[in-house]
Amino acid sequence: MSAVIENHHDDHGHHGPAKGLKRWFYTTNHKDIGTLYLWFSFAMFLIGGAMAMIIRAELFQPGMQIVEPEFYNQMITLHGLIMIFGGVMPAFVGLANWLVPMMIGAPDMALPRMNNLSFWILPFAFFVLLSSLFMEGGAPNFGWTFYAPLSTTYAPPSTTFFIFSVHIMGASSIMGSINVIVTIMNMRAPGMGLMKMPLFVWSWLITAYLLIAVMPVLAGAVTMMLMDIHFGTSFFDAAGGGDPVLFQHIFWFFGHPEVYIMILPAFGIVSHIIETFSRKQLFGYSSMVWAMLSIAILSFVVWAHHMFTVGMPLAAELFFMWSTMLIAVPTGVKVFNWIATMFKGSITFETPMLFACAFVVLFTLGGFSGLMLAITPADFQYHDTYFVVAHFHYVLVPGAIFSIMAAVYYWIPKWTGNMYDERLGRLHFWLSFIGVNVTFFPQHFIGLAGMPRRIPDYALQFADWNMVSTAGAFLFGFSQVFFLFIVIKTVMGGKKATGEVWEGARGLEWTVDSPAPYHTFGTPPKVS
């Protein structure tokens, strides 16, 4: 895509950011809010990561060493909730805030005040959630999937606070999605038709629709829990005519699209990075768009593959098995296109490209273990074992999180005006890459051997691989503190970045200065 840009420097100065802390509380600027989201998600990533370290430290050896089983259960629950709702999702929203307006040539998000609100309610949601750790009876301890009646009849009193925090997170996500859709549908630069939009914008448009469709269902599910706990209803209580299995259906009707919410923006990011560092146009743009659309639509008809062992009839098991396997087709198209983009390209391996390549390989690996889990009869063996843990960590850590790190390295010169230290970036990549594989690959083995998930103690035959996994986890954990150091170092200074930053980078965001001026595209660029 080529673009003709007139950079408007004339309105600088008299309309810059406010001074001091107020800037961050009152801001309606999409770049400020993007920055807030990204730092917030980084903080949550480190908190959720610290919880993962507690989990892995306890699992270093068989037997109970460090924490009580009740506290272990609270840790696995909060680790999951914080990483999903506090780590990955806000990071993608932050990237959307920074990039979507610049990529479509819009001056800001469509609803800047709502944008401020949707960020600033998030810290309160997580304050409420984390404060439950200090309440009587402890934090929620039923796993991030909060199956009823474990999360209703048998739950600690703090569950009510958990429910409210989920409500707030949901409200934030819904407002963020409305904002993204309205921006994309109404504020694209003249000449930018839908099929000319950058893939990150496409991926976020689809993600936002998914969020709008399923976050209200999650809100409904926790509302029903709230009523079961406090108002004597029996949505999930068989004694009153309800059905606990209904909870699982409602939860996974939200939960499965949710996992694609956490990976579609990654698809967009990786497409941009592979295109840039292969110095070629992306292979199969329109098939990429159609693949994302089909994945999004299919995500609504596969939910029960999370509950094969619940006692479904054969016909339903077959339907959910086949529909799940069908998702491998559009996903395969995407992987093929990324590889075809690299084919005969003049590839260089700067840090973003390293992360993007690792994404393609390791996400595909996680996809393959997903295919294994989709085989219903095999799933009866794998269900609730460490094999499942290995599977979803492979698609989320070297999948979603690697794509976020790749995005940070790729766009941070545009955000700060400084190049990151390439040597340190590559070191961070290799530490993360080795760490992630040492952590999660052995979990395939112990899972297939039968180690159940969500258990603080285990049989002796799993001891060796658990020790390896814990060693890898600490390597991965500490390399993220190193990542924090690299980011701070880049914000503080470094080699000045050019406007284009990367040789041959495509897209409107590279046509403005680095760092991007506080206001960009006051006059819409013309896209031909």
Add this chain to the structure above:
Amino acid sequence: MGNKKITILKLSAAVAGMYLFSFALVPLYDVFCDITGLNGKVAQTSNAESSISVEGREIGLQFISHNNAGMPWVFKPSKEVSKIKTGTLYEATFYAKNTTDKMMTGRAVNSVAPSNAKDYIKKIECFCFAEGIELMPGEEILLPIKMVVDDELPDNIKNIVLSYTIFDSKIEHNLTMDHDSDHMGS
């Protein structure tokens, strides 16, 4: 480009619609299970005559009873395992006793294994259809079941298990929560 306000209104309507949809899933789920029989619950039939025949085959029938957590009643089948003939009316009873010193209302929920036998079990009468079974302190009762297993039952099904779980239908959630937090040892 389009009008921002219209887009916002449409999206807000979608959010509200999906929220209502999550609640609509509750009755939809029941209807879906009724039509398809996916959750293995056997519904009441008034017309079981068509299933009655003379040339049935012998199958094994087993009754299982469970007490939901915190339900103190004695609840068990009068006869656990029996041989029955398909196409023949079969009557059985469950024994229940309220062991507490207060009046209680129980509710039994049934399930069938294997689940594809569900369509061939015609229950004319079952205590599991009752919304509630009220028992005075110390009261005992024999709860009846009348059923026919249809001749059309697939040949590969040689045994049927009927499971009943008894719940306290007026359970106080707050009581159980206090009870649980005692065990938390926070």
